[in-house]
Amino acid sequence: MADESAPDFNGSDGNGPDEVSPFPEWQVLREEIVPFVGERALSLLAFALFDEADGFEGAAYFRELLNESGTDVDAPEVTEAEGLLIRWGRLFARDAEGIPADVQTQFERAFNPQLREKLVQFAALTVATATTEQQ
Numbered sequence: 001m002a003d004e005s006a007p008d009f010n011g012s013d014g015n016g017p018d019e020v021s022p023f024p025e026w027q028v029l030r031e032e033i034v035p036f037v038g039e040r041a042l043s044l045l046a047f048a049l050f051d052e053a054d055g056f057e058g059a060a061y062f063r064e065l066l067n068e069s070g071t072d073v074d075a076p077e078v079t080e081a082e083g084l085l086i087r088w089g090r091l092f093a094r095d096a097e098g099i100p101a102d103v104q105t106q107f108e109r110a111f112n113p114q115l116r117e118k119l120v121q122f123a124a125l126t127v128a129t130a131t132t133e134q135q
Helices: 024-037 039-052 056-068 080-094 101-110 113-133
Strands: none
Touching: 024 039, 024 113, 039 056, 039 080, 039 113, 056 113, 080 101, 080 113
């Protein structure tokens, strides 16, 4: 499910995703999730999480990455799964315990339990990273 228009995290400028988060687990989770959802979908999720959690540096990083690949993050054309990840990510960043039942049900139907667990961990570390940016 790899997307050739997906951002290149290993660009020649040396700014890979490992510089996005101070948590080494973040990169490990990213590498484990990408084969199942794709680089673009995970980048859209990361952008949504950083943006909603006021993680300006992370949001700017993913905005630039996505824009370079031709994705307008302010009005992206997305698949159903990407749209769900964006919606779920923004809600998670606002209140991880307060995700509406209908969105949580869609999330549970779309992703298997193991992938959901990794997505929740990724989201939590991304929000934690956004929080550390604010300090």
